[in-house]
Amino acid sequence: MRHKVARFAMVTGALALLPLASGCARVRTHQGYLVDNLLVDSIQPGVDNRESVERTLGRPSFDGQFDESEWFYVARDTRQMAYSKPKPTNQTVLRIRFDAAGNVTAVDKTGLELASKISPDGDKTPTLGRHRGLFQEIFGNIGAVGAAGGAGEAGPGPNGS
Numbered sequence: 178m179r180h181k182v183a184r185f186a187m188v189t190g191a192l193a194l195l196p197l198a199s200g201c202a203r204v205r206t207h208q209g210y211l212v213d214n215l216l217v218d219s220i221q222p223g224v225d226n227r228e229s230v231e232r233t234l235g236r237p238s239f240d241g242q243f244d245e246s247e248w249f250y251v252a253r254d255t256r257q258m259a260y261s262k263p264k265p266t267n268q269t270v271l272r273i274r275f276d277a278a279g280n281v282t283a284v285d286k287t288g289l290e291l292a293s294k295i296s297p298d299g300d301k302t303p304t305l306g307r308h309r310g311l312f313q314e315i316f317g318n319i320g321a322v323g324a325a326g327g328a329g330e331a332g333p334g335p336n337g338s
Contacts (some may be wrong), residue, residue: 209252227279
């Protein structure tokens with residue numbers, strides 16, 4: 178009888194800890210375009226145009242910001258443990274360039290090697306300008322309204338008086 182109670186207590190304890198252990202599971206996510214390498218490799222410079230690329234790959238993730246002769250297809254896979262920051266594991270950026278007539282001139286494919294890691298400097302982002310404290314932010318405008326040279330300064334009226 179004692180053996181059954183001990184086994185029951187062990188199983189119950191293990192089941193009680195199971196939800197806590199599931200919080201440590203890895204979470205994998207995919208964002209963006211679903212890359213099919215066979216379709217990507219079928220795009221040929223000098224053969225394909227905008228319409229055939231759109232039929233083959235679909236609409237791009239975005240157009241070129243300064244020049245609409247470039248289409249970008251972006252995909253990224255990430256993983257993270259519990260509440261940590263997601264870390265990229267794979268990235269694909271497909272850039273297709275077109276000439277003025279809309280024909281494909283080049284197809285470039287890059288990966289995670291061009292991704293940059295930005296590390297902020299502490300808890301604050303350095304800015305230009307004045308460094309004001311909390312009380313200066315809260316009470317800094319007291320007395321500023323109506324001061325000489327301010328917006329509240331009285332000038333000539335509509336009749337010039």
